Amino acid sequence: MWSSRLMFVLAAAGSAVGLGNIWRFPYIAGANGGGSFVLVYLLCIAIIGIPIMTSEILLGRAGRQSPIHSMRDLARQSGASPMWQLIGWMGALAGFMILSFYGVIAGWAMAYIVSSAQGTFTGVDAAQATAIFNGFIGDPFEVVAWQTVFMVMTVVIVARGVGEGIETAVKYLMPALFILLIALVVYAMFSGHFMEGVRFLFSFHRGELGWDGVLMAMGQAFFTLSLGMAAIMTYGAYMPKDASIVGTATTIALLDTLVAVLAALVIFPLVFANGLESSSGPGLMFVTLPLAFGHMTGGQIFGTVFFILVTFAAVTSSISIMEPAVAWLVERLYVPRKWAAIVVGGVAWALGLGTAFSFNIWSDVTILPGKSFFDTMDFVSNNVMLPLGGMLIALFAGWFLDAKIRNDELALSPGMFAIWRVLVRFVAPAAVFVVFVMTFV
Numbered sequence: 001m002w003s004s005r006l007m008f009v010l011a012a013a014g015s016a017v018g019l020g021n022i023w024r025f026p027y028i029a030g031a032n033g034g035g036s037f038v039l040v041y042l043l044c045i046a047i048i049g050i051p052i053m054t055s056e057i058l059l060g061r062a063g064r065q066s067p068i069h070s071m072r073d074l075a076r077q078s079g080a081s082p083m084w085q086l087i088g089w090m091g092a093l094a095g096f097m098i099l100s101f102y103g104v105i106a107g108w109a110m111a112y113i114v115s116s117a118q119g120t121f122t123g124v125d126a127a128q129a130t131a132i133f134n135g136f137i138g139d140p141f142e143v144v145a146w147q148t149v150f151m152v153m154t155v156v157i158v159a160r161g162v163g164e165g166i167e168t169a170v171k172y173l174m175p176a177l178f179i180l181l182i183a184l185v186v187y188a189m190f191s192g193h194f195m196e197g198v199r200f201l202f203s204f205h206r207g208e209l210g211w212d213g214v215l216m217a218m219g220q221a222f223f224t225l226s227l228g229m230a231a232i233m234t235y236g237a238y239m240p241k242d243a244s245i246v247g248t249a250t251t252i253a254l255l256d257t258l259v260a261v262l263a264a265l266v267i268f269p270l271v272f273a274n275g276l277e278s279s280s281g282p283g284l285m286f287v288t289l290p291l292a293f294g295h296m297t298g299g300q301i302f303g304t305v306f307f308i309l310v311t312f313a314a315v316t317s318s319i320s321i322m323e324p325a326v327a328w329l330v331e332r333l334y335v336p337r338k339w340a341a342i343v344v345g346g347v348a349w350a351l352g353l354g355t356a357f358s359f360n361i362w363s364d365v366t367i368l369p370g371k372s373f374f375d376t377m378d379f380v381s382n383n384v385m386l387p388l389g390g391m392l393i394a395l396f397a398g399w400f401l402d403a404k405i406r407n408d409e410l411a412l413s414p415g416m417f418a419i420w421r422v423l424v425r426f427v428a429p430a431a432v433f434v435v436f437v438m439t440f441v
């Protein structure tokens with residue numbers, strides 16, 4: 001159990017705020033043309049993300065176990081089919097896929113701590129920053145070494161249990177990351193291209209975004225809020241009874257969105273100031289930020305601290321990706337937590353090699369048409385499995401969950417409850433459904 005409501009908010013915010021905000025949001029927004037994508041993304045957060053987050057917390061706190069077992073018992077208590085457990089199983093599978101590439105990218109961030117500290121970026125121009133990045137991800141041994149370090153860190157923390165480690169890390173490091181991001185936004189304001197970045201991010205053009213772009217925006221909303229694979233459900237299981245579910249979910253979503261927008265407000269002005277491509281892909285943050293650090297006074301220290309904080313943000317997320325599978329192994333097979341964490345981490349690590357190699361020795365390998373191993377993992381988990389899982393979660397919470405359990409957990413006023421119910425029963429599931437149909441059919 002978390003020691004207080006604040007601790008639940010911090011841990012859940014720690015899960016939500018991670019590479020998804022600082023690394024993935026800017027590059028996905030850039031690859032999809034900016035403003036229209038961002039608008040759809042914000043809409044997805046509001047009408048899909050927040051309702052589904054309330055559903056996950058609700059189901060977790062009512063079930064109080066790992067997702068598979070919570071879903072099994074809640075389905076039984078509600079007189080619904082035991083098939084709803086599948087949400088838990090699918091979530092565990094998506095978790096492995098996400099964790100596998102998350103470990104690799106977090107490893108990149110860790111490598112950049114060392115490069116920053118060594119002064120590698122001092123005075124670099126755009127071409128050099130790009131060359132440094134390409135040189136690094138082109139070396140399979142180095143990438144895998146860092147991936148390994150990161151996965152070991154995650155395993156060690158999860159093995160020790162959710163309480164102590166996470167709470168302390170999140171309490172101090174997340175605010176520090178936030179402050180540093182704001183400082184960087186101020187720096188970007190003086191880049192001379194700040195308004196260009198703002199315009200890129202917030203100007204909406206009708207017809208600019210196709211349905212595949214809408215799917216990407218929706219997938220990003222799920223990924224960044226840690227939704228759709230029962231991670232937040234698992235954290236909800238440790239949440240104290242007296243905390244408001246809707247209030248907490250809204251707070252977390254707002255915090256998370258703020259961090260993503262701040263990160264983009266740092267990155268895009270730098271993209272335009274340095275003549276870089278806004279659609280350059282996963283390397284975007286790893287090229288733009290070193291450029292900034294390489295030119296500011298104290299940039300060497302600043303950059304080092306920044307990548308340390310990004311790594312911490314990644315750890316507080318990766319532990320939440322791992323926790324559902326670990327909790328299930330512990331409950332179900334009675335294995336010690338430590339062994340469960342090692343097994344889950346080991347499998348995700350091995351699967352992650354495919355992502356590590358996607359940028360070097362397997363760069364020509366495609367799994368889905370036109371998609372590398374990394375792109376395939378990313379696409380299937382974020383754009384298919386998470387929305388599908390989230391839709392099922394909302395349907396269960398909205399239509400099938402026993403009304404008494406639901407009312408008891410939500411404790412909403414009649415007006416708020418009516419809104420909640422419309423969103424969870426109709427709006428969120430229908431939105432996911434429509435985007436799926438429009439993209440895949």
Ligand code: TRP
Nearest residue numbers: 016018019020223224226231317
């Ligand atoms: N939300 C995290 C991020 O933005 C990643 C994450 C943590 C996640 N837990 C998750 C994504 C569960 C999907 C599901 O970096």
